[in-house]
Amino acid sequence: MSEKRGALKFxxxxxxxxxxxxxxxxxxxxxxxxxxEPTSVVDGTVHTFQIPAGTADLMRRGLLTDDLLPEQYxxxxxxxxxxxxxxxxxxxxxxxxxRPGETQRMTFTEPGYFFGVCTVGDHETATIxxx
Numbered sequence: 001m002s003e004k005r006g007a008l009k010f011x012x013x014x015x016x017x018x019x020x021x022x023x024x025x026x027x028x029x030x031x032x033x034x035x036x037e038p039t040s041v042v043d044g045t046v047h048t049f050q051i052p053a054g055t056a057d058l059m060r061r062g063l064l065t066d067d068l069l070p071e072q073y074x075x076x077x078x079x080x081x082x083x084x085x086x087x088x089x090x091x092x093x094x095x096x097x098x099r100p101g102e103t104q105r106m107t108f109t110e111p112g113y114f115f116g117v118c119t120v121g122d123h124e125t126a127t128i129x130x131x
Contacts, residue, residue: 044078044107049093051120056089059120067121069093074129080107081128092117094126 049069058064073094075081082105085091085098094116098104108114108130118126 044076044080046080046082047073047075048082048084050084051087051091051098053086053088055087055091055120064121067123069118069120069126071118071121071123071125072127072129074131075108077108077111077130079130080105091119093120094118094128 051068055064055068069083073081081096082103083091083093083096083098084103085100088100090097090099092098095106095114096104096116108128111130114128114130116126118124
């Protein structure tokens with residue numbers, strides 16, 4: 001009789017352990033699979049910014065006279081911003097942090113404000129406004 005109780009306790013303990021894991025996994029899979037609802041995608045304009053080689057060096061020496069990336073930039077919902085970093089150092093522009101030789105792109109599907117640091121130019125911050 002005690003062997004049956006021990007086996008029953010083991011089965012119940014195992015179920016108590018596995019049921020929450022199974023439920024969490026089911027929630028993750030349901031969420032990851034997305035919705036069957038169609039989503040509208042707005043085709044927008046692509047805004048490309050290029051950080052030339054030698055930019056960080058010019059900034060350190062105080063010789064960069066142009067703001068390569070604007071401090072305030074307004075785009076429409078559905079537009080894409082592309083930042084190309086041809087410099088030898090990491091640069092940040094708003095929500096973008098781009099390593100040397102890297103290109104990053106982001107399509108803005110919702111209106112709002114996107115703030116961040118700017119390491120290219122005289123200004124220290126950048127704001128992208130999506131209308």
